[in-house]
Amino acid sequence: MDVNVPRRLRPGPLSHAAGYLSLHSIAAWFVFPQRFDRATAILAKERNGGAVSPGQAKSHFGHRLFVEIDPATLTHRLDEKHVDEDGHWHWIGDHFLDADDWSGRLSPLTRSPAHREIVEICRTRHGFxxxxxYRAYVRSLEQRRPVRRNGKHLDSIEKIDAYFRYYVDLIENIERAGVVPRNRFQHSADTGRRHRGIRSLWHDLVERDIGIAIGADGRLVRHTSGKHRLAAAIGLGLKRIPVEIRLVHLNWLEQQMAVFELPPASALQKALEEHCFG
Structure with a gap:
């Protein structure tokens, strides 16, 4: 199999069923395609903004949104927040379909401090x-400007050491077992239970699978959660990782509608089944 071709990854049945039942009834599942098609038609006229709840999309499309990809194909991330022409901040994590221009909101992963940090720890390991x-964090501490990471201030050498040991453990766990889906990740050794003093419980509870978005041209970019795990996968040279599709650009969806000659919801389902992206 070509390592660049995404492979479908089905989440655990218990996790999928729980999410489905908590979001929508069976009746809502059946009417979703019509609602999705109407939302697509409106976006096609306005050519800006977003639509469709990510929860509703996940409930309907289910396992088709979970795939495995070569992490090396992800070179950019989509900024989750942006400022409109009126100076108002917007977060795009609250919709599944988007029609805005992303060109000014994509940035290389290598520009992310967190990404560079994890890649460095992949190399240094226990010599962090x-x-x-590490030296920069110590300087900040000496200047009485401790950095804040994972909801905690690294205001002592012990906390800085614990922070780096957490990511050494995470990296070595990923090296042994790969990046595992969140329904299994919660029970593995890299959840941070041994590092509770340096990582808040909230960060573990809200952790999700590595998120990606499908751009206007079909290119995949990182979106929302998973920056540390993705950086570790890239730093370790892994060839396959699980990801979740969380956002789809309208332009790409319209291309799939033309190719398959299907309405929006059906075209998207067909494209996801055949992995017509990347």
């Missing part, structure tokens, strides 16, 4: 104290 990021 020799790394550039």
């Amino acid at each position: 104290r020799e790394g550039r990021h």
Whole structure:
């Protein structure tokens, strides 16, 4: 199999069923395609903004939104927040379909401090104290400007060490077992239970699978959660990782509608089944 071709990844049945039942009734599932098609038609006229709840989309499309990809194909991330012409902030994580221009909101993963930090720890491992990021955190502490990470201030050497040990453990766990889906990740050794003093319980509870978006041209970009796990996968040179499709650009969807000669919801389902992206 070509390692660049995404492979479908089905989430655990218990996790999928729980999410489905908590979001929508069976009746809502059946009417979703009509609602999705209407939302697509409105976006096609306005050519801006977003529509469709990510929860509703996940409930309907289910396992088709979970795939495995080569992490090396993800080179950019989509900024989750942006400012409109009136100076108002918007977060695009609250919709599944988007029609805006992303060109000014895509940035290389290598520009992310968190990404660079994790890639460095992949190299230094338990010698993290020799790394550039560790030394920078110590300097910030000495200047009485401790950095804040994972909801905690690293205001002592012990906390800085614990922070780096957490990611050494995460990286070594991923090296042994790969990046596992969240329904299994919750029960694995890299959940942070041994590092509770340096990582809040909230961060574990809200953790999700690595999120991706399908751009206007079909290119995949990182979107929302999973920046540390993705960086670790890239730093370790992994060839396959599980990801979840959380956002779809209208232009790409319209291309699939033309190719398959189907209405929006059916075209998207067909495209996801045949992995017509990447």
